[in-house]
Structures are given as structure tokens and as C-alpha cells.
Amino acid sequence: MIVAIGLGVLFFLLAIGTPVGFAMIASGVIGLWLVGGMPMLSGILETAPLSTVGAYELITIPMFLLMAELVLLSGVADDLFRATAAWMGRVRGGLAMATALAGAGFGAICGTSTASAATLSATSLPAMLRQGYEPAMAGGVVAISGTLAMLIPPSVALVIFGLLAEVNIGALLIGGIIPGLLVMLTIMATVYVLVLLDPSRAPPAKPVPWREKIAWLKVVGPMVVLFGAVTGVIYTGIATPTEASALGAAGALAIAAWYGKVTVPALVRVLRRSANGTCMIVMILLGAQIFGYFFTLTQVTQTLVAWVGALEVSRWLIIALILCGYIVLGMFMDQIAILVLTVPIVLPLIKVLGFDPLWFGIIKIVTAEVGMITPPIGLNCFVVARYSGRPVQEIFRGSLPHFIAHIIIIAVLVAWPEIILWLPRKMLGG
Numbered sequence: 001m002i003v004a005i006g007l008g009v010l011f012f013l014l015a016i017g018t019p020v021g022f023a024m025i026a027s028g029v030i031g032l033w034l035v036g037g038m039p040m041l042s043g044i045l046e047t048a049p050l051s052t053v054g055a056y057e058l059i060t061i062p063m064f065l066l067m068a069e070l071v072l073l074s075g076v077a078d079d080l081f082r083a084t085a086a087w088m089g090r091v092r093g094g095l096a097m098a099t100a101l102a103g104a105g106f107g108a109i110c111g112t113s114t115a116s117a118a119t120l121s122a123t124s125l126p127a128m129l130r131q132g133y134e135p136a137m138a139g140g141v142v143a144i145s146g147t148l149a150m151l152i153p154p155s156v157a158l159v160i161f162g163l164l165a166e167v168n169i170g171a172l173l174i175g176g177i178i179p180g181l182l183v184m185l186t187i188m189a190t191v192y193v194l195v196l197l198d199p200s201r202a203p204p205a206k207p208v209p210w211r212e213k214i215a216w217l218k219v220v221g222p223m224v225v226l227f228g229a230v231t232g233v234i235y236t237g238i239a240t241p242t243e244a245s246a247l248g249a250a251g252a253l254a255i256a257a258w259y260g261k262v263t264v265p266a267l268v269r270v271l272r273r274s275a276n277g278t279c280m281i282v283m284i285l286l287g288a289q290i291f292g293y294f295f296t297l298t299q300v301t302q303t304l305v306a307w308v309g310a311l312e313v314s315r316w317l318i319i320a321l322i323l324c325g326y327i328v329l330g331m332f333m334d335q336i337a338i339l340v341l342t343v344p345i346v347l348p349l350i351k352v353l354g355f356d357p358l359w360f361g362i363i364k365i366v367t368a369e370v371g372m373i374t375p376p377i378g379l380n381c382f383v384v385a386r387y388s389g390r391p392v393q394e395i396f397r398g399s400l401p402h403f404i405a406h407i408i409i410i411a412v413l414v415a416w417p418e419i420i421l422w423l424p425r426k427m428l429g430g
Contacts, residue, residue, distance in 0.1 A: 003298050006031030010291070020337040021280070024287030031294035044293050052286045056242060057162070057169055062278040063245030064154045069270040070252035071109045072119065074259045076223055080105050081123045083216035086208045093195035093202040095131060096141045099124040100187040103145025104180060105220070107152040108227040109252070113372060117146025117380045121387035134201040137194055139390050140373075140398025143380040144187055144406075147369035150335070152180035153231050154248060157368065159241070160281065160336065161361045164288065164343040168358070169241045170234045171424035175362050177231070178423055183366065183409055190405045222258070226251045235427050281336065288340035295344065308349050315353040316414075322346060323367050323410065330371015335379075338368065362420045363413055370406045373399040 006027050013023035032041045052058075084098035084105070091097065099120060106116045120142045128138040150157045153173035162169035195202045230248040233239040239247065256262050308318060329338050343364075350360045372380040375396050385392035413419055 002031060002034045006294055021283030021287040024291040028290035028294045035297050048289050049286060052289050053282060060159050060242045060245045061156055061281055062274055063249045064156055065274040065277045067248040067252045068115055069274050070256050073261050073266055073270055074256035076255060079219040083219045086213050086216045090205055090207045092204050093191045094205060095128045096191040096202060097188045099141050100145045100184050103148045104152055104184040105223060107149030109223050113147045113149045113380060114383050116149040117143060117383045118387050120146055121384045125388045131205055132203040135390060136394045136398035137201050139384055139395040140402055141191055143373050143384045143395055143399050144402040146380050147372045148180060148184060150369055151176045151365050157365055160339055165347050165357050165361060167361055171358055171428060172361055173241060174235055174427050175358055175420050175424040179362055179366060179413055179420055186405050186409045187402060190401050194401055222255045284336055284340050292344045318353060326367045327370055331374045331377060335368040335371055358424060359417045359420050366410055370403060373403060
């Protein structure tokens with residue numbers, strides 16, 4: 001009964017639009033008070049905030065957010081699409097494929113999918129529409145390409161999963177590289193098939209001279225160096241993910257200064273936006289910890305683990321049901337909220353079933369990408385619609401083929417776990 005009250009309060013607050021962190025704190029406080037009264041509640045409230053913000057690894061989040069804001073300030077993110085378009089534009093559907101490449105490149109220096117989708121909406125989508133691309137297909141490829149920032153390091157979502165699941169964050173970030181590249185190739189292959197079925201969706205573009213193509217490679221150079229510096233020091237063990245995030249922020253500041261974009265007002269805006277994002281995430285993590293105490297004390301997780309462990313069904317059926325549940329949740333909830341709400345409950349099940357938590361973390365993020373383009377919430381579709389002025393229904397329609405393609409790639413990653421685990425094991429010397 002107490003669990004039902006706590007969950008009822010949580011879902012009611014989420015339904016009326018309460019921020020996720022505050023909704024979890026409020027429902028957790030009510031639940032803890034019902035379980036143990038005021039002494040237990042006050043004890044947890046006295047210790048939970050410090051233990052949440054006191055984690056050294058938490059510094060990774062504001063540094064990666066600052067890195068993303070500085071990259072946006074420098075303007076090189078816009079040039080990234082122009083560079084990929086110069087090389088891919090002549091191919092029928094090349095601008096859409098270049099959008100996927102730019103999404104992967106921007107994700108490699110950003111870490112947040114909404115920022116990636118917004119940037120691509122302002123650069124690649126207008127270019128595709130000017131060339132005569134079908135608006136639905138153009139909007140769909142922008143929405144799905146923006147989600148690559150959730151998977152390719154530096155990924156804020158993977159950092160949050162690592163903090164919640166107590167999984168090696170460096171190995172998680174490195175583990176996202178190969179799946180991220182596979183997802184990028186899947187997006188490009190989906191575009192190729194769509195254009196093959198109906199060539200009118202993507203008219204051919206004019207060829208770009210080789211001199212201009214080579215010139216555009218200079219633009220890509222700073223971002224390749226920045227990505228290589230961040231992931232390279234993590235993979236080789238020279239620096240921890242936290243130290244690498246600070247290195248990335250410093251590198252992004254150097255790039256912005258090189259392009260002459262660093263001014264006092266601009267830095268104030270950048271610092272304010274990254275601080276706002278950090279405070280939001282920390283509040284969500286604090287809410288998750290308080291709500292997690294409530295769930296632990298009511299034995300919900302332990303009971304669920306025991307019940308699932310007693311089921312005489314294949315563990316693959318259970319993991320399939322869990323992933324289907326994540327897709328359904330993604331239709332209605334923000335992905336960060338889903339992470340903090342479900343990881344403390346689902347992760348013990350994953351361990352009991354014998355799955356690697358690192359593998360599951362990557363699978364969870366790829367599944368979250370599907371939620372970013374699934375109605376009725378589909379956050380990336382709304383971001384693209386807002387920045388492009390196109391109807392959101394059109395963006396959802398254009399995202400449908402990528403939804404189907406993502407389900408296929410999820411099945412591949414589930415069937416062959418080594419695709420995810422090979423690189424982290426090489427990194428850890430396994």
C-alpha cells in the first residue's frame with residue numbers, strides 16, 4: 001500500500017508537469033515518512049544531498065556540458081555539416097547521409113542529443129529542403145542523427161548510467177564507440193534504401209570541386225583532435241573520464257578562442273547554460289537517491305528480483321520484455337527520467353540474469369534513442385520541429401523508417417554482445 005502511494009504521488013506530479021527531480025524528491029519524502037516516520041526521513045535528508053554531489057565522478061557532467069557549449073560558441077559545429085556535405089553531397093541522398101555523419105561528429109564533441117538536434121536543424125535541414133528533399137525524410141534523418149550524441153562519447157547519458165549503476169564510466173564511454181558507428185551506418189543505410197525505393201525523395205546535387213573538398217577538411221581537423229584527445233586519454237588510461245572531461249572543456253575553449261568567439265558576455269552565457277544543465281541533472285540524481293532509499297526500505301527491488309529469478313522462462317525473453325518496456329516508457333517520459341527511475345530497479349535483475357551491466361548500459365542508451373523519436377513525446381522530433389518550423393507530425397512520419405531500423409540494430413547488439421564489449425575489454429586489458 002505504501003509503495004502504491006509513493007508511485008501514485010510520483011506519477012501524479014509527473015503528469016501535471018512537475019520537474020522530474022522535484023517529483024522524485026516529493027514522492028520519496030512522502031514514502032520515507034510513511035515507512036519510518038520523521039526520524040528516518042530527517043536522517044536521510046541530512047546525508048543524501050552531500051553524498052550525491054560529493055561524488056568525484058560527478059564533475060564529468062558539468063565539464064562535458066561546458067565542452068558542448070564552447071563548441072557551439074566556436075561555430076565549428078555548423079562547419080562540420082558543410083564539410084561532410086561537400087564530400088557526400090553528390091551522391092543521391094548524400095546530404096541526408098552527411099547529416100548522419102555530422103550527427104556522429106557533433107555527438108563526439110557534444111554529449112547532449114537536444115543540442116545536436118537543434119544544431120543540425122539549423123544547418124542540415126534547410127540545406128536539404130533547398131535542394132528539394134522530401135521534408136518528412138529530411139526532418140526524420142535530422143531527428144535520429146541528433147540522438148547519436150547519447151551514445152558516442154562524451155555522452156552525458158552514459159555518465160549518468162555509470163553513476164547510477166556504479167559501472168566503470170571510462171569503459172562505458174569507450175563501449176559506445178563501435179555501437180555508435182554502427183547506428184550511424186544504419187541511419188545512412190536507411191536513407192539509401194528510402195532513396196532507392198523513391199528517387200524523388202532526394203534530388204542529386206551539383207559536384208563539389210576537389211580543391212573545395214580538401215579545404216573543408218581543415219575545418220574537421222580541430223574536432224578530430226578534440227575527440228581524439230578526450231577518448232584517447234581515457235582508452236590508454238592516461239587520464240580518468242573526469243580528467244578527460246576537463247581536458248575536453250579546455251580544448252573546446254582553445255578552439256573557440258582560435259576562431260575569435262571568446263568574449264566576456266559570451267563566456268557568461270556559456271557558463272550560465274552549462275551551470276543550468278548541471279543543476280538540473282544533479283537535482284534529478286538527488287531525487288533518484290531519495291526515491292531509491294524509499295524503494296530499498298520497502299523491499300520492492302529485492303522482491304522483484306526474487307520473483308523474476310524464480311520464473312522458468314528464457315532470460316532472453318525477459319531482456320526483450322525489459323527493452324520493450326523502455327520503448328513504451330520513451331513514448332511518454334524524458335530519457336534521463338527513465339534512467340534514474342528504472343536503473344536502480346532493473347540493474348539487479350540484469351545481474352541475476354547473468355548479463356554484463358556495461359553491455360546493458362549501452363543497449364539501454366540505444367533503446368533510449370528510439371524513445372527520442374517515438375510519439376507522443378519524442379523529444380528530438382519536437383526540437384527539430386521547433387527549430388525548423390516544420391509540423392511535428394511530419395518529423396514523426398519521417399522518423400518511422402529509422403525506428404524500424406533501430407529495432408533491427410538493437411536485436412543485432414543483443415544477439416552479439418561482443419560488438420559492445422570488445423573495445424572496453426581491450427581497454428581494461430581483458
